Amino acid sequence: MELNKIIHQYQTRFQEKYGKRMTRQQTNTMQAVLDCRTARYGMMALDCSACDLHSTHYHSCGNRTCPTCQHHDTTLWLNRQQQKLLPVNYFMVTFTLPAELRSLCWHYQKTAYNIMLAAVKSTLSNFARNDKRLGADIGMTMVLHLLPAGPTQGVLTITLMFMSLCRVFVLTNDGINVRS
Ligand SMILES: [Zn+2]
Numbered sequence: 001m002e003l004n005k006i007i008h009q010y011q012t013r014f015q016e017k018y019g020k021r022m023t024r025q026q027t028n029t030m031q032a033v034l035d036c037r038t039a040r041y042g043m044m045a046l047d048c049s050a051c052d053l054h055s056t057h058y059h060s061c062g063n064r065t066c067p068t069c070q071h072h073d074t075t076l077w078l079n080r081q082q083q084k085l086l087p088v089n090y091f092m093v094t095f096t097l098p099a100e101l102r103s104l105c106w107h108y109q110k111t112a113y114n115i116m117l118a119a120v121k122s123t124l125s126n127f128a129r130n131d132k133r134l135g136a137d138i139g140m141t142m143v144l145h146l147l148p149a150g151p152t153q154g155v156l157t158i159t160l161m162f163m164s165l166c167r168v169f170v171l172t173n174d175g176i177n178v179r180s
Pocket residue numbers: 032033036037060061062063066067068069070
């Protein structure tokens with residue numbers, strides 16, 4: 001089943017229950033997905049003089065979260081991100097917002113999520129820096145992931161940390177030694 005059909009079926013009940021708590025961006029996104037490839041975004045007409053074919057196609061919404069029209073762009077984005085990967089090991093670390101704070105974060109999303117991302121960055125950086133065996137600055141990429149309502153509802157940050165084995169070259173009287 002497609003997402004826009006689910007929204008169409010439950011939109012009224014959903015907005016009655018959650019509409020006042022939704023941000024403008026969330027409302028606009030839901031409407032964009034609902035209206036994707038409908039007359040709201042206009043249409044183009046294709047006519048072929050050679051075979052007398054006539055067809056019409058509605059335009060896409062272009063919303064970055066729309067599964068109807070953004071699959072191609074998403075695939076391109078993923079390919080671009082994969083080209084940026086370094087040839088080292090990556091580790092995935094997940095932080096979950098405590099359930100007691102979810103309501104507060106829902107009302108102050110921008111501030112709360114910025115604090116959460118900063119706390120995750122600080123925690124991982126300090127951990128890596130203070131570790132006796134590691135003692136290094138680490139690189140990371142963070143993604144804020146919002147889980148939908150239900151038993152697993154919550155806010156996660158998913159962090160990709162990359163690390164590599166650093167080889168230290170030490171110049172001594174005996175020549176160059178490699179310390180790993
Ligand atoms: Zn769309």
